[in-house]
Amino acid sequence: MNVLLTSRTGYIGYHTGVLLQSGHRVVLYDYQSNSSDEVLEKLAQITGQQTPFIKGDVRDTELLKSMLAAYHIDVVVRFAGLKAVGESVEKPVDYYANNVQGAICLLPAMKSARGQALVFSSSATVYGEPRYLRLDESHPTGATNPYGRSKLHIEEMLSDVATPDPAWRMACLCYFNPVGVHESGLVGENPSGVPNNLMPHIAQVAAGQRAERSVFCDDYPTADGTGVKDYIHVMDLTEGYVAALAFLSQTTGHAINLGAGKGYSVRDMIRAFERASGRQLPYKFFARRAGDVAACYSDSQKASKALNWRAPRALGNMYTSTWRFQQSHRLSITS
Structure with a gap:
């Protein structure tokens, strides 16, 4: 086609x-x-x-x-x-x-x-x-x-x-x-300016390009108070x-x-990236952002049946691939 x-x-x-x-x-x-x-x-x-x-x-x-x-x-x-x-x-x-x-x-x-x-x-x-x-x-x-x-x-x-x-x-x-990047490590999420998405932001914190990760809200009705996403x-x-x-x-x-059909909190993601990078990631809590929800994750059975599709790659692959890409594509960024 x-x-x-x-x-x-x-x-x-x-x-x-x-x-x-x-x-x-x-x-x-x-x-x-x-x-x-x-x-x-x-x-x-x-x-x-x-x-x-x-x-x-x-x-x-x-x-x-x-x-x-x-x-x-x-x-x-x-x-x-x-x-x-x-x-x-x-x-x-x-x-x-x-x-x-x-x-x-x-x-x-x-x-x-x-x-x-x-x-x-x-x-x-x-x-x-x-x-x-x-x-x-x-x-x-x-x-x-x-x-x-x-x-x-x-x-x-x-x-x-x-x-x-x-x-x-x-x-x-x-x-x-x-989240994550292609296995070649040549292309990945590398936004200009301050990243809106969680993964590239915490990757830049791990690389020392930003001082800390902003976490919006710690009092959601979730297991650890932070937002949960798929x-x-x-x-x-x-x-x-x-x-x-x-x-x-x-x-x-x-x-x-x-979607992968599983929910992970912001704190889960930060801790997992700390394990992948071997570095501590400082973060600071701020007020909730307008438009956010406490938790959101998928049921993808329709995709499995209609498209013969599934999401087999584990969370660890998402972290390690992102960290490899971040290390090889460092930019001069200020917080």
Whole structure:
């Protein structure tokens, strides 16, 4: 298949591209707002091939139309989106403009090019405050922050678009918290500025690049008072995307969870990274962040049945791979 990856040089996008390039013809489309050309060079080193790359905004419908037609794209994998819960509370308009408007611009371009197969990157945040755990696809939706609401709006819009038109084939992959890096150690999560996600932040603390890890809240109703999340190895997650392409070639679907099905607290994660790095990680408690929930972890039985997918990589692999990557990609960062 000819596959377009939007935001291909982002953390999850480039890991997915590594796997897809072994069996599909991949085209990259990215505005590169939070990535670099260095990623493209490393991807070529891993895969042994140069891949067509178009620099563009996912909200540029006319550019998308011409590019989808020129490369005879069969399926789009949509990663492009802002994704930090805390930032979304501070900048909600940016999240709706990029995430929701991006989808609105992409869909007519796809229909015009008659390539109406889409794998959309959604998020467990669409479920909001859990009414029960583990979260399955039947759980009511109701996001607690603008990031989650932007994803939920898109899911609902995709359902509305696909319902009257059987030509559309769509899958919304609701993934939880990807961590870890590719086994080569060449590419990993290395955000510019202060990391929003837990793993790259504590890795930078372990490397001495930041003084301490901020922990938001120690009085949640959890075993140790800190937030509990479902952490999935990024390579397990990307294998879910590969499986979704095969799934769409035979049928269609909507929400499918991709998670490890286990919950780990922030304190659990810090202690485990201390073991992996052999270093003590200082941390400091702050007030709860708006939009966060106490605990969130998945039931992925639907993915197991529909996609023949599972998440076999253990938490230890997530830590050790991240620490190896951090040691070889140190940056000059101030707290």
